[in-house]
Amino acid sequence: MAMATAHPTTRIPARWQDYLQLLKPRVMSLVVFTGLTGLICADRAIHPVLAAVAILCIAVGAGASGALNMWYDADIDRQMRRTRGRPVPAGRVQSADALAIGVVLSLFSVMLMGMAANWLAAGLLAFTIVFYAVVYTMWLKRWTAQNIVIGGLAGALPPVIGWAAATGTVPLNAWLLCLIIFMWTPPHFWALSLYTSEDYAKAGVPMMPVVAGAASTRRQILIYSFLFVPICLAPAFTGLGGPVYLGVAAAGGLVFLLLALRLSRSRAGEAPDDRGEGLYDVRAGAKDARNLFAFSILYLSLLFATLLAEHLLGVPALELLAR
Amino acid sequence: MSDPARETEAEQKARRGRNIALALGLILFVVLIFIVTVVRLGANVATRPL
Numbered sequence: 454m455a456m457a458t459a460h461p462t463t464r465i466p467a468r469w470q471d472y473l474q475l476l477k478p479r480v481m482s483l484v485v486f487t488g489l490t491g492l493i494c495a496d497r498a499i500h501p502v503l504a505a506v507a508i509l510c511i512a513v514g515a516g517a518s519g520a521l522n523m524w525y526d527a528d529i530d531r532q533m534r535r536t537r538g539r540p541v542p543a544g545r546v547q548s549a550d551a552l553a554i555g556v557v558l559s560l561f562s563v564m565l566m567g568m569a570a571n572w573l574a575a576g577l578l579a580f581t582i583v584f585y586a587v588v589y590t591m592w593l594k595r596w597t598a599q600n601i602v603i604g605g606l607a608g609a610l611p612p613v614i615g616w617a618a619a620t621g622t623v624p625l626n627a628w629l630l631c632l633i634i635f636m637w638t639p640p641h642f643w644a645l646s647l648y649t650s651e652d653y654a655k656a657g658v659p660m661m662p663v664v665a666g667a668a669s670t671r672r673q674i675l676i677y678s679f680l681f682v683p684i685c686l687a688p689a690f691t692g693l694g695g696p697v698y699l700g701v702a703a704a705g706g707l708v709f710l711l712l713a714l715r716l717s718r719s720r721a722g723e724a725p726d727d728r729g730e731g732l733y734d735v736r737a738g739a740k741d742a743r744n745l746f747a748f749s750i751l752y753l754s755l756l757f758a759t760l761l762a763e764h765l766l767g768v769p770a771l772e773l774l775a776r
Numbered sequence: 777m778s779d780p781a782r783e784t785e786a787e788q789k790a791r792r793g794r795n796i797a798l799a800l801g802l803i804l805f806v807v808l809i810f811i812v813t814v815v816r817l818g819a820n821v822a823t824r825p826l
Contacts, residue, residue: 466790469797502815506808561805569812 467550471540475523475551476516476558484515484611490757491612491630493764494693495619503569507618510566511611513558514578518607521555521586524548526594533652555586570618577617581610595657598664605638606631612757626693629684630760636681637753640674640713644746647671647722648739667722674745678713682706685756688770695768698759705752712748716741 488511492504499507523530523541527548530536540546559582567575589604597603609631616627643661646653647670650662662670685702688694694702721742763770783791 466784466787467794468790469793472794472797500815502811506812509808565805565808565812568809568816 467540467546471545472550472554474540475520475546475554476513477519477522478516480519481512481515484608485512486754487630487634487757488512488611488615490761491615491627492619493615493761494612494626494630495616496764497620499570499619504619506569507566507574507615510562510569510575510578511614511618513562514566514582515611517555517558517562518582518585519555520551520558521582522590524551524555525586525590527551529595529656529658532656533649535649535652559586566614566618571621573621573623574614574618577610577614577623581607581614584610596659598659598661600659601642602639605635605642608638609634626688626691629687629691629693630757632684633681633688633756634753636677636684637749639677640681640709641746641749641753643670643674643677644716644742644749647716647742650722662722667720670722671717671719675713675717678710682710685752688760690771690773692770692772694760695763695770697768698756698763699771701755701759705755708748709745709752712741712745716745 485508489508492499492507523539526536527539527541530539531542536542541548541551559579563575563579563582566578585604585607589600589607593600593604612630612634613623613627616630617623646660646662647667650660650667653660654663661673665673682702683706685706686699689696689699689702719741721739724739762768
């Protein structure tokens with residue numbers, strides 16, 4: 454028995470589900486959704502099989518970035534409640550396996566994207582993977598409180614990749630979709646970090662509430678929200694969004710601003726530990742942060758779903774600027 | 777005490793699951809390459825001058 458303690462022979466065997474978890478399937482599904490929106494909004498006929506393969510490549514590329522992130526961040530993940538159950542910190546998947554899976558899937562997804570769609574889309578996919586795994590994970594995340602602001606570019610690029618896969622070009626409207634996600638990221642993540650900051654502080658990650666304090670974070674969320682909502686209206690002026698989109702963006706934007714205003718006037722993030730066990734399970738003081746965090750997901754999903762539906766149904770865009 | 781060189785039943789089951797998943801992944805990749813090749817080249821190959 455003493456020997457068994459010194460040289461443990463019973464470790465948790467890795468199941469295929471653990472490897473799937475390495476690919477962050479929830480993030481993957483969001484990336485598939487935004488990538489598909491970019492591909493459909495391009496309004497260019499592409500062979501449905503090639504479109505499906507391009508979307509699969511975006512999904513696998515995102516999964517590969519997730520695996521590389523989990524490989525590098527295992528030390529941080531081990532210290533945070535939200536992430537300590539991940540396969541690498543929990544000891545179900547070996548660190549080297551996570552690295553190998555990340556590298557192999559990155560190469561395969563980029564090569565297949567180049568073959569199925571075009572090399573511009575493949576190049577953008579490769580850039581996104583490198584940006585997330587190297588620039589964000591290895592550098593920004595541990596170095597600056599602006600980590601999720603700059604790193605948000607990786608999460609914002611999938612619609613551009615989808616657009617490039619369909620057309621071989623990346624016009625202004627593709628970058629507008631990217632800008633919407635880019636500007637959405639800070640209020641979304643900072644609202645979350647207001648009630649998980651203790652975890653980040655423990656792990657030594659310089660998230661905004663840890664570095665600048667809760668009051669400054671709430672103020673910055675408000676500033677970003679006032680910049681973000683007008684950008685969400687822009688597609689109605691550039692020939693990308695139709696009347697339904699304008700309605701959804703305006704009404705949802707109003708709610709977003711109200712929630713951001715309420716958060717700015719709250720004391721969210723100032724209690725020592727604002728969170729229960731679940732991601733949405735917060736104590737009274739942090740409810741305003743939780744509400745904005747939850748609504749931000751709904752708002753972004755609605756914006757992209759509306760654009761997707763309008764383009765699939767052939768609803769004409771407003772092009773308000775052209776009038 | 778158990779022999780460290782021998783797998784437990786749970787380890788065997790997990791390994792089998794991993795192997796099947798890997799095999800399916802590889803088969804999917806080969807099929808995808810085939811389909812992409814046919815779709816991208818199909819029409820050109822069918823209409824090429826002999």
